Amino acid sequence: MYELGKDQRLEKYDLAHTTVREILTEMKDVSEIMVDLAYASIMFDSPEIAEEVENLEEDMEELSKTIRIKAMLSARTHKDAAKLSSLLEVAAASRRISNAAGDIVKLIDWEVDKRPFLSFILREAEEKIKRLTLKEGSDMVGRSIGELGVESETGMRIIAIKRGKRWIYDPEEDTGLKASDTLIVRGTDDGYDILRSFATGEEKWPVYPEEEGED
Amino acid sequence: MDRLDEMLLELKDTSELMIDLAYSSLLYNNKEIAEEVVLMEDMLDELANNIQRQAIERVVQDRDEGKAFAVIKLAAAVEEISDAAMQIASVTLREDEPHPVIRLSIKDADTIITLAEVKEGSDLVGATLGKVRLASQSGMWVVAIKRDRKYVYGPNKSTKLELGDVIISRGPPDAEEYFQDLCSGEEHLEEH
Numbered sequence: 229m230y231e232l233g234k235d236q237r238l239e240k241y242d243l244a245h246t247t248v249r250e251i252l253t254e255m256k257d258v259s260e261i262m263v264d265l266a267y268a269s270i271m272f273d274s275p276e277i278a279e280e281v282e283n284l285e286e287d288m289e290e291l292s293k294t295i296r297i298k299a300m301l302s303a304r305t306h307k308d309a310a311k312l313s314s315l316l317e318v319a320a321a322s323r324r325i326s327n328a329a330g331d332i333v334k335l336i337d338w339e340v341d342k343r344p345f346l347s348f349i350l351r352e353a354e355e356k357i358k359r360l361t362l363k364e365g366s367d368m369v370g371r372s373i374g375e376l377g378v379e380s381e382t383g384m385r386i387i388a389i390k391r392g393k394r395w396i397y398d399p400e401e402d403t404g405l406k407a408s409d410t411l412i413v414r415g416t417d418d419g420y421d422i423l424r425s426f427a428t429g430e431e432k433w434p435v436y437p438e439e440e441g442e443d
Numbered sequence: 444m445d446r447l448d449e450m451l452l453e454l455k456d457t458s459e460l461m462i463d464l465a466y467s468s469l470l471y472n473n474k475e476i477a478e479e480v481v482l483m484e485d486m487l488d489e490l491a492n493n494i495q496r497q498a499i500e501r502v503v504q505d506r507d508e509g510k511a512f513a514v515i516k517l518a519a520a521v522e523e524i525s526d527a528a529m530q531i532a533s534v535t536l537r538e539d540e541p542h543p544v545i546r547l548s549i550k551d552a553d554t555i556i557t558l559a560e561v562k563e564g565s566d567l568v569g570a571t572l573g574k575v576r577l578a579s580q581s582g583m584w585v586v587a588i589k590r591d592r593k594y595v596y597g598p599n600k601s602t603k604l605e606l607g608d609v610i611i612s613r614g615p616p617d618a619e620e621y622f623q624d625l626c627s628g629e630e631h632l633e634e635h
Contacts, residue, residue, distance in 0.1 A: 251545045252544065252548035256540055260553075262460075263459075314541060314545070315544060316493045317533070318530075321465075321527040321531045322527070324530065329520075331519070334516070335516055343515075345448060345510060349452050349455075352452055353455060355459075377619065379582045381619035382582070383578040389622075416578045418579040421578035
């Protein structure tokens with residue numbers, strides 16, 4: 229597994245140049261992926277995923293500090309400050325969600341033999357977290373997540389990819405897929421079956437004719 | 444799955460629903476939705492208390508303190524998530540018009556929330572959610588349905604859609620257009 233130090237990880241957020249708006253979006257995204265990853269770490273008994281959740285918790289701390297400073301600096305009037313304080317409350321709420329995710333992954337440290345019921349429960353959730361492996365013959369291989377439109381096509385969101393020993397968490401639109409990748413996905417049973425038929429190569433990824441008049 | 448497991452599952456699913464609803468209340472500056480989050484929070488608190496009580500009873504009965512401990516810890520974490528949803532909803536309830544940046548930030552997220560009305564000519568009229576398989580076909584997950592003045596939260600496969608329903612759903616940004624067109628009747632479901 230490749231490991232990044234905290235400073236290197238934070239570089240991707242480019243905190244000096246981001247706006248309050250961008251940081252708030254990032255905090256919402258990170259907090260939600262953290263909850264998914266936290267449940268995934270329990271289900272698949274993965275200390276590696278748990279560790280990533282802990283890393284993201286540190287990132288959230290930094291994001292949360294930065295958004296407070298930026299918001300304070302941007303307030304010009306009393307009215308501004310009042311509105312911004314509500315915005316900071318939304319940021320605080322996403323931080324709270326990330327803390328909860330951090331608490332969930334702590335469950336992985338204790339009582340291994342007492343935990344199986346947790347994955348059993350999580351398997352029954354409305355939106356399930358599952359995994360699948362990309363086969364050589366799948367036409368998803370060599371294409372990016374965004375190019376395929378994985379989530380809009382199947383309703384399944386890829387929350388992490390295991391490639392050899394390496395993990396890619398919360399992959400981007402331009403993340404390419406490779407044969408033998410293990411995908412950790414979230415969605416319905418129905419969506420999972422559809423995605424699996426593409427991932428095994430049983431079904432071809434659908435191609436839509438370009439619609440006229442669109443960019 | 445025993446009763447305790449079922450309650451824990453309900454707790455988890457409800458907390459996630461609350462987060463989606465809380466963000467959508469902010470996005471659409473809709474106090475009604477925010478009020479619903481408050482009601483769900485009361486229900487969820489009670490559920491969490493029941494879970495913790497039952498977990499303790501289990502320790503007394505079966506001496507299974509490991510499981511009880513894990514259940515209590517998980518329930519507490521999930522409650523924390525629902526508290527965060529409450530915090531978000533409280534902003535909607537307090538403000539006449541939340542800071543415009545909040546709305547823009549929510550709109551830019553990886554997962555968006557959108558609202559659409561089921562119009563005449565839409566394939567969704569009279570169909571159940573199980574039949575149209577909206578989540579796997581459009582990528583959009585139905586969070587709630589507003590029918591007349593009432594909201595149906597966390598609808599299931601047998602929930603039937605009707606003309607005039609307003610659907611609140613969550614999904615990837617590139618699925619929004621198809622979903623909107625499906626509701627308006629400009630786009631149709633694929634035949635299978």
